[in-house]
Amino acid sequence: MKMFEKVLRNRNWSAEEQQVLDQVQRMVDAVIAPNAAYIDRTSEFPWKNVEAINELGLNTIFVPEKYGGMQMSYRLYLEVVTIISEACASTGIIYATNFHGMKPLIDFGNDEQRARLLPRIAAGGLGALAITEPTAGSDATGMKTRFTPDGDDIIVNGSKIFISNGDVADLYLLFGKWSEIADRRAAISVLILEKGSPGFSVISKEHKMGHNGSSTCALAFDNVRVPRANLIGKPGEGLRILLASLNKSRPSIAAHARGIARAAFRDMVSYGNSRVQGGRTVLDFQGNQFTLADLASELLMVERWIDYVAELVDGGDADFGMEASVAKLRASDLAMKMSLECVQFHGGYGYCQDYRAERLMRDAKITQIWEGTNQVHRQLIGRSFKSK
Numbered sequence: 001m002k003m004f005e006k007v008l009r010n011r012n013w014s015a016e017e018q019q020v021l022d023q024v025q026r027m028v029d030a031v032i033a034p035n036a037a038y039i040d041r042t043s044e045f046p047w048k049n050v051e052a053i054n055e056l057g058l059n060t061i062f063v064p065e066k067y068g069g070m071q072m073s074y075r076l077y078l079e080v081v082t083i084i085s086e087a088c089a090s091t092g093i094i095y096a097t098n099f100h101g102m103k104p105l106i107d108f109g110n111d112e113q114r115a116r117l118l119p120r121i122a123a124g125g126l127g128a129l130a131i132t133e134p135t136a137g138s139d140a141t142g143m144k145t146r147f148t149p150d151g152d153d154i155i156v157n158g159s160k161i162f163i164s165n166g167d168v169a170d171l172y173l174l175f176g177k178w179s180e181i182a183d184r185r186a187a188i189s190v191l192i193l194e195k196g197s198p199g200f201s202v203i204s205k206e207h208k209m210g211h212n213g214s215s216t217c218a219l220a221f222d223n224v225r226v227p228r229a230n231l232i233g234k235p236g237e238g239l240r241i242l243l244a245s246l247n248k249s250r251p252s253i254a255a256h257a258r259g260i261a262r263a264a265f266r267d268m269v270s271y272g273n274s275r276v277q278g279g280r281t282v283l284d285f286q287g288n289q290f291t292l293a294d295l296a297s298e299l300l301m302v303e304r305w306i307d308y309v310a311e312l313v314d315g316g317d318a319d320f321g322m323e324a325s326v327a328k329l330r331a332s333d334l335a336m337k338m339s340l341e342c343v344q345f346h347g348g349y350g351y352c353q354d355y356r357a358e359r360l361m362r363d364a365k366i367t368q369i370w371e372g373t374n375q376v377h378r379q380l381i382g383r384s385f386k387s388k
C-alpha cells in the first residue's frame with residue numbers, strides 16, 4: 001500500500017489544487033460514500049450528492065472564469081472524477097457527464113453562446129451529451145436525427161438512446177444531421193438544446209446492470225424548435241467537433257474507471273489482510289499475492305498514464321487522441337479485471353451485497369463499452385501504427 005499511496009501523494013499538486021482535492025475528499029467521505037449502496041439499491045437519482053458537488057462548485061473547475069467558472073487544470077478535474085467515482089461510480093458519471101456535454105461548447109461555441117449558457121453550468125446545472133441512436137452506436141455517422149433550418153430556428157426531429165443525465169439535464173449537446181447536406185458524414189451538426197423545449201420528451205429510462213443511480217434515457221424530438229443561435233459552429237462541423245470532444249472525454253472516462261479500480265484495489269488489500277482461513281490471511285497465499293501483484297502494477301501504470309495524458313492536454317498539445325484511447329482502454333479493462341478479482345478475493349461474501357465488491361464489478365462493465373467500445377479503441381490504436 002505504501003508504494004501506491006506514494007504515487008498518489010507525489011504528484012506535485014499546487015497548494016490551491018491540494019486544497020480542492022482535500023475538500024472533495026471530505027465531501028465524498030461525508031455525503032457520497034455513505035449514500036452509494038442506497039442509490040445502487042433504489043436507483044434513485046442522487047440529488048443530495050449533486051447538491052454536495054455544487055456546494056463545492058465543482059463544475060466551475062472546467063468552466064473559464066469569463067463565463068462564471070474558476071477553471072483549473074485538466075489533471076485536477078480528472079482526479080476529482082476519480083475521487084468521486086471511487087466512492088460512487090454513478091455519481092462520478094453524473095458529474096463527468098456535465099464536462100462531456102459542455103466541453104464542446106467551451107471549445108467550439110462562440111462568445112455569445114458561452115456567455116449565455118455556461119454560467120448555468122458553472123452555477124451547478126447538469127449537462128448531457130446526446131450522440132447515440134438505435135442505428136448509430138459505434139458508428140455515429142448512422143445517426144438519423146434531423147436538423148432542418150427554418151428562419152431563425154432549427155427544427156429537430158428524431159430520437160436518441162442511452163443518454164446519461166437524459167431526464168435531468170439543463171443543457172443537452174445534441175448531434176444530428178443537417179437536412180440540406182446529403183453526405184452522411186458531412187451532414188453531422190451539433191447544437192445546444194435547452195431543458196423544457198416544447199416537443200422534447202424523455203421516452204424511457206433503462207434498467208441496468210450497474211450505475212443504478214445514474215439515469216440513462218431514450219429521448220424523442222418532435223418538431224422541437226431550437227434557436228439558430230444555439231448551433232455550435234457551422235452546419236456540417238459536427239463530426240470534427242464530435243471527434244475532438246471525444247478525445248477530451250475519453251481520459252475523463254478513464255479517470256472514472258480508475259476510481260472503480262482504486263476502490264477494488266483498496267478492498268482487496270484490506271480484505272486480504274484481515275480474512276483468515278486455515279490459520280493464514282488470504283494474502284498469505286502465494287497465488288493471491290501474484291494476482292494482487294499483477295493488478296497493483298497495472299494500477300500504478302494507469303495512474304501515471306492518465307496523469308501523462310492530462311499533462312499533454314494542460315500543456316496545449318492538440319494531438320493526444322491515441323494517448324486518450326490508451327488511457328480509456330487500459331483503465332476500463334483494469335477496472336473490470338480488478339473488480340472481478342475483488343469479488344473472488346472476498347469469496348462468497350464478494351457475491352453478496354454486504355461488501356461493495358459486487359457493485360464495483362457491476363459498475364465496472366460499462367466502462368469497457370461507452371465512449372467507444374474497447375474493441376473500437378483497440379482498432380484505433382492498432383491502426384495508428386500502420387505506415388501512411
Ligand SMILES: Cc1cc2nc3c(=O)[nH]c(=O)nc-3n(C[C@H](O)[C@H](O)[C@H](O)COP(=O)(O)OP(=O)(O)OC[C@H]3O[C@@H](n4cnc5c(N)ncnc54)[C@H](O)[C@@H]3O)c2cc1C
Binds near residue numbers: 097132137161366376
Ligand atoms: C449506461 C450507458 C450510458 C451511456 N451514455 C451515453 C451518453 O451519455 N451519450 C451517448 O451518446 N451515448 C451513451 N451511451 C451509448 C454508448 O456510448 C454506446 O452503447 C456504445 O458506443 C456502443 O454502441 P452500441 O451500444 O450501439 O453497440 P454497437 O456499436 O452495436 O456494438 C455492438 C458490438 O459490436 C462491436 N463493434 C461495433 N463496431 C465495431 C468495429 N468497428 N470494430 C470492432 N467491433 C465493433 C462493439 O465493440 C460491440 O461489442 C451509453 C450507453 C450505456 C449502456
